[in-house]
Amino acid sequence: MVYMSEPFNDIRQVEMAIKAAQRMVGQATMSMDEDQLKAATNALNQAKKQYKNAFAHATGVDDEFFEFSSELIERLDHQLTEAKDE
Numbered sequence: 001m002v003y004m005s006e007p008f009n010d011i012r013q014v015e016m017a018i019k020a021a022q023r024m025v026g027q028a029t030m031s032m033d034e035d036q037l038k039a040a041t042n043a044l045n046q047a048k049k050q051y052k053n054a055f056a057h058a059t060g061v062d063d064e065f066f067e068f069s070s071e072l073i074e075r076l077d078h079q080l081t082e083a084k085d086e
Contacts, residue, residue, distance in 0.1 A: 010054035011065060017047035018072055025076045029083040037084060044076050 021043040028036035051069055058066065 010057055014047070014050045014054045014069055017050040018069060021047040021076055025080055029079055032083065032086070037080070040080055044073070044080060048073055
């Protein structure tokens with residue numbers, strides 16, 4: 001039986017959380033619906049939380065993954081902020 005390591009699970013959770021946030025931010029910024037914007041903000045906050053948790057427990061994990069994930073989260077954050085300011 002093969003067991004997945006914790007760092008792999010953490011990374012997988014970050015990937016899934018970011019993908020969910022990307023979908024929700026995209027929908028919310030297109031519709032500009034207040035409820036969708038709130039849901040997208042919550043999804044992005046969840047992705048940030050998953051990222052911080054995984055980063056804190058990272059040992060010998062791919063630095064490129066964390067750099068790429070951080071940039072994605074920043075882009076989504078900027079996109080949401082701009083949509084809310086309109």
